Amino acid sequence: MSMRDVETIKNIVREHTSWRGSCLNMIASENVASKAVKEMLISDLGNRYAIGFLHNRFYSGTRYVDELEGITTDLAKKVFKAEHVNYVPISGTMANLVLFNAMTAPGDVVTALSVIDGGHASFRETSKIHGVSLVPLPFSMDLMNIDVGEAEKVIARVKPKIVLLGASEILFPHPVREIRRLADEVGAIVAYDSAHVLGLIAGGTFQDPLKEGAELVTGSTHKTFFGPQGGIILSKGRFASEIDNAAWQLVNNHHVHRVAGLSVALAEFLAFGKEYTAQVVKNAHRLAEELHDVGIDVLGAKMGFTRSHQVIFKAPNNNGDATAKRLEDCYIITTKTPLPIDKTEEDCSGVRLGTQEITRLGMVEDDMAKIAGFVKRTVIDREDPMAIRADVRNMMAGFRAVNFAFESGDAAYKYVSI
Template sequence: ADLMPLSGVIANTAALMALTSYGDRIMSLSLQAGAHISQTSISSAGVLGLKSEYLVFDPEEMNIDVDKSRQKILKYRPKLVITAGSVYLFPHPVKEIKEICDEVSARVMYDGAHVAGLIAGKAFPNPLGEGCDVVTFSSHKTFPGPQGGMILCNDSLGKDNIKRLSEAAFPKLISNHHLHHVAGKAIAAAEMLEFGQGYARQIVKNAKTLAAALYAHGFRVLGEKNGFTRSHQVLVDISKEGGGSKVADSLEKANIICSKQVLPYEDEKFTDPAGIRIGTQELTRVGMKENEMDEIAGFMKRVIIDGENPESVRDDVVAFKSNYNQVHYCFRSGEAYNYLDDIYNSIQHWMK
């Protein structure tokens, strides 16, 4: 494990540097299907001189099409295949992709930036347990710590590759890993050990409830066939209501924050996409549960479907949020250090 990366992008870049060489071919999802830009030719992969091809994504299932992706993997024989990414409703078929990659001696990397907290809380499958060689993630999304990134790997990667992975972070990419963040990452990890399962389960419950409530209000929520979501994310096609940019701006005026989002069946309309992406991790962290998701869906309906002035809705949103100002699923003052001290003593005892 390496907690030195300053962000998920740096973690991804380090993994790409360690596992590929200039001119190698890699495969990931397309940006429309949920890949992070660092996985593609417009960012880290392109800077490193890698050739990008895309796995096949099924918009109806909102997941990787294993059979069609297998054909492409066997055709292009990539050095590395990347699963997961920035838009991620349902667990990807990691085990199946790994088995296909073994046929062409390709490594498998998992970009867990958005779902790391769900994995740690056992609400999402563990990609290392499913055979992934490398897992990268951010320490500040569903994993509720300070800004940063981390890299994990399986022993199957081999000593030489593990050494290259470690050296890619330091000294090749960073020289200062922001030491003041290390304690925060340790406390966040300790909180995930102590409270993570309850936190992760509630995140998913909240996302499912919010998605269902929006759907009941007439929104076109993606993933209906499979229960809308199994993660913290909800995707909504908002093209008929003005598109992602316009709707996200209107919601922001009502103090409801989401992001515009290109959808899997769109062309590359990144500046004015059809969708919005909503997350429930912060709502959960301040103690909101299913009933509150129904209220939030109602606020969104007032702005987007009913056409109510966002500023008037904002007053109600502010009053609603004022009841949720305490952080949940966390240690109280001083408890974290005692917890970490106990872990340290246990490790010291085990090493004797």
């Protein structure tokens, strides 16, 4: 190994950063962080441990971490209107693992959406690890939502320990109030995985699961919530010690630079979250309408397409994989996704787009019409990708800044060297 190898590595990351800055980044689970958040991520905190609880750490040297976490906890409780928050999990998947570990015992039953109906693989994998049986919650493709009538039968039959709501493909608010009523009949806990919609919840532009009857909410802090990559658990106060103990035991090292970044993002959300998330949802709705109008088979038409940051469409020939690859050739970055019509979760007949990152760059409804035009040229007209790529790059040249942050004019896709 030599300095040349280090330069090679740096160049790969430089090229990645510059390339993604010339793309329309529309993966529904990503976002861009502000300059202040990025500063926290390259701070000395990234080299430190703070095992234990606030003011009661196993290692020395944490006086400033305690100060930081005191502020972070207060901010998080305010932003999410939660009695208790735990940001120890370093990802949404970890947050689900903590939830299962804290609230279930081997042999218990959990009901949640299957992957084909929008659920996340972590529901299944965490169940396996913890010896829990996972029973699918019924889904209605007509409503693009949980089928409450059928769910009633399943909940009454399997008497789950937890009914877990929330999903990876989530166009509309889930029926939390209705499920709360059904769960009460069998003494089940209602939890909600808000990985995707955490930011929308904080901004008040989506349902608030805690207010509607959920007791625990897991989530990711880097999708519609524009913090650093990480996980979080919000809950009623009575679950605090079970969640905190499980989190520390499972995670151990919770990456304190990430907590500092989260803290900054929470402050940004308090100031700008409402305005930002309102625009995210307006953009998603307009994008869905425009795509529908140019002949793309957008899901959820009967229900108004979407009330979240996501737009999902059925790919030509049900081939989401080929469509996502063709879009990438045109510098439009999306995700293939399984749909309820698919036989297996590998079939992926759909494509999912999210408007959260492009909204943070300052895009508004009229920009969505342009994007729908690019998608039509790619997916329907099958134009030469080189021509579309050039137009996408031109459009992106006008969106370099991170908005909804205290310091405007941040270079969204700038490689930072020290």
